[in-house]
Amino acid sequence: MAQIMATEAAQIPVLDFCKGGVGLEQEGSERWKEMSRKVRKACENHGCFLLMYGELIPMSLRDEMLMATKALFDLPEDIKQKHRSSKPYCSYSGNCSVIPLSQSFGINDTTNLNAAQAFTNLMWPQGNPRFCETINSMSSKMLELNFIVLRMILESFGIEKYYDSQVANTANVFRLMKYKVPPNDDAAIGLVPHTDKNILTLLFQNDVQGLEVLTKEGNWVQVEIPEGSFVVMVGDALKAWSNGRLYAARHRVTMRGDKERYSAGLFLLPKEEMVIEVPQEFIDKDHPLLYRPFKYADYLTYFVSNVSDDALEIYAGV
Ligand SMILES: O=C(O)CCC(=O)C(=O)O
Numbered sequence: 001m002a003q004i005m006a007t008e009a010a011q012i013p014v015l016d017f018c019k020g021g022v023g024l025e026q027e028g029s030e031r032w033k034e035m036s037r038k039v040r041k042a043c044e045n046h047g048c049f050l051l052m053y054g055e056l057i058p059m060s061l062r063d064e065m066l067m068a069t070k071a072l073f074d075l076p077e078d079i080k081q082k083h084r085s086s087k088p089y090c091s092y093s094g095n096c097s098v099i100p101l102s103q104s105f106g107i108n109d110t111t112n113l114n115a116a117q118a119f120t121n122l123m124w125p126q127g128n129p130r131f132c133e134t135i136n137s138m139s140s141k142m143l144e145l146n147f148i149v150l151r152m153i154l155e156s157f158g159i160e161k162y163y164d165s166q167v168a169n170t171a172n173v174f175r176l177m178k179y180k181v182p183p184n185d186d187a188a189i190g191l192v193p194h195t196d197k198n199i200l201t202l203l204f205q206n207d208v209q210g211l212e213v214l215t216k217e218g219n220w221v222q223v224e225i226p227e228g229s230f231v232v233m234v235g236d237a238l239k240a241w242s243n244g245r246l247y248a249a250r251h252r253v254t255m256r257g258d259k260e261r262y263s264a265g266l267f268l269l270p271k272e273e274m275v276i277e278v279p280q281e282f283i284d285k286d287h288p289l290l291y292r293p294f295k296y297a298d299y300l301t302y303f304v305s306n307v308s309d310d311a312l313e314i315y316a317g318v
């Protein structure tokens with residue numbers, strides 16, 4: 001199927017957050033500043049990068065996370081369907097005719113132990129402390145890395161003064177996904193092309209590749225995600241807030257081969273009522289204002305009923 005061919009190896013930047021000793025404690029060091037420049041460049045030029053986290057996430061936690069994800073999807077369909085939400089992309093979704101290989105859960109606020117507990121109790125009324133502990137720990141670590149990436153971007157633009165208020169106005173959703181093996185040995189769509197709508201996303205997966213990114217040049221490239229790395233994606237909310245300086249990469253999942261794919265994305269999003277307004281520092285004669293102020297929740301509601309590749313431009317473009 002020509003439409004889902006993507007043969008080139010991805011040229012997306014690989015940034016090692018572990019080896020150079022880049023971590024929260026190194027903030028302000030030369031290494032931190034150098035990494036901040038690289039993060040910003042990657043987000044400007046590619047809209048995504050591979051973040052090598054190495055020891056920052058213990059191997060035992062990664063293994064637990066994969067087991068927890070599998071255990072969740074192995075639950076009976078009627079149990080999984082108990083997870084419903086009025087918020088877009090949060091309810092359990094399986095058997096969707098557009099993406100028949102895909103099943104997903106969007107779980108709000110798993111970085112908060114009570115929320116992780118409430119979800120766990122819904123799925124396992126008899127309790128499953130290990131599952132609860134795992135999703136809470138993993139999402140918390142992924143949130144922390146999301147914040148580091150955001151801080152680096154703001155510092156690199158010299159506008160770290162906005163960091164605290166930006167962070168205070170965020171929420172997070174942990175999306176757990178399963179992709180079934182495609183029938184008849186053919187490549188098949190796992191997830192349709194889209195840009196993420198939120199601020200930043202960190203993606204974790206098992207050893208089954210499938211993520212593909214559309215480059216600025218218009219080529220779909222496969223992203224080979226090595227063990228010990230996350231993919232970081234810039235979403236529409238950050239693209240808009242940065243007045244288009246950062247790029248939100250279109251991406252999709254293509255399934256091949258005979259193994260199921262599991263992934264987990266920690267989505268950093270603006271609080272629903274938060275108004276996304278371009279700071280004046282991003283506007284000058286070379287960079288005229290591209291987006292009007294808008295509420296994230298309103299944009300998401302618009303998108304859900306007007307799905308389009310150009311949703312951000314149509315909804316908020318000036
Ligand atoms: O499963 C993946 O790797 C990608 C998931 C994704 O792009 C999304 O949920 O927005």
Ligand SMILES: [Fe+2]
Nearest residue numbers: 194195196251
């Ligand atoms: Fe995505």
